[in-house]
Amino acid sequence: MLTLAFDTATPVGSVALMEDERLLASRYFDAGLHHSQHLFVELDGILRVAGREPAEVGAVAVTIGPGSFTGLRIGLSAAKGFCLAHGAALVPVPTLEVLAARLPYCRAPVLALLDARRGEVYAGLYDTADGAPRPLQGPRAGELESILSDWATEAVVCTGDGASAGADVLSGWPDATLAPPHCHRPHAAALAWLGLRRLQAGEAADLAAVEPEYLRTPSYRRVGEAP
Numbered sequence: 272m273l274t275l276a277f278d279t280a281t282p283v284g285s286v287a288l289m290e291d292e293r294l295l296a297s298r299y300f301d302a303g304l305h306h307s308q309h310l311f312v313e314l315d316g317i318l319r320v321a322g323r324e325p326a327e328v329g330a331v332a333v334t335i336g337p338g339s340f341t342g343l344r345i346g347l348s349a350a351k352g353f354c355l356a357h358g359a360a361l362v363p364v365p366t367l368e369v370l371a372a373r374l375p376y377c378r379a380p381v382l383a384l385l386d387a388r389r390g391e392v393y394a395g396l397y398d399t400a401d402g403a404p405r406p407l408q409g410p411r412a413g414e415l416e417s418i419l420s421d422w423a424t425e426a427v428v429c430t431g432d433g434a435s436a437g438a439d440v441l442s443g444w445p446d447a448t449l450a451p452p453h454c455h456r457p458h459a460a461a462l463a464w465l466g467l468r469r470l471q472a473g474e475a476a477d478l479a480a481v482e483p484e485y486l487r488t489p490s491y492r493r494v495g496e497a498p
Contacts (some may be wrong), residue, residue, distance in 0.1 A: 272329040276463035280338025280366040286313045287459035289319050295321040298462040299315030310349055328359050332466025335363035336484035337393040338385060343483040351478050360475040362466040367395035369402040370431050372455040372461040380407055380427040384433030385410050393486055394418045394435035412486045415440050417418060423447050430454045
């Protein structure tokens with residue numbers, strides 16, 4: 272079965288195509304705040320590279336949140352539309368779980384951190400010792416120091432753009448180790464693998480009911496209003 276996966280939770284998106292557990296193709300794309308201008312081009316491109324047709328896709332895995340409010344809405348809307356058009360199953364996966372999956376078989380718990388702006392991070396703590404991430408704490412939004420005080424009382428490995436942004440704080444935290452920079456983005460290849468596992472466990476979503484998991488209320492301002 273073909274699994275198509277795409278992540279739009281952060282400014283750097285990614286797409287992947289997997290056949291059973293064999294990765295056929297994957298790529299990152301720098302979307303900035305313009306996921307809608309890039310996503311469908313990337314989806315079409317990865318299917319062409321793999322020589323496959325949209326109708327062959329049996330499942331679509333998508334990051335459900337937390338992350339960019341706009342990016343999550345665009346990603347989930349695109350996933351629903353694709354599934355409706357081609358009869359594929361929809362499998363949402365938490366963004367922080369996808370991020371933690373970049374560090375499989377880690378001896379210490381993985382603290383996945385995404386930059387939430389406003390001086391906060393989105394955080395989740397995972398055990399990846401058996402390969403796949405198993406949730407230990409969270410997800411939650413809050414200040415990095417507060418999360419470290421609660422969850423980094425023993426050795427943890429920190430990853431994500433929230434960890435990069437908080438590197439100065441982490442450097443003074445004796446039980447926190449910063450993962451290599453190439454692990455700091457969610458990737459659709461990991462998303463596809465996690466989505467396939469969830470589908471095999473019977474965790475396909477109801478297209479009409481599934482919504483993004485923001486963790487905090489989106490903020491808006493009127494046009495012309497000062498930020």
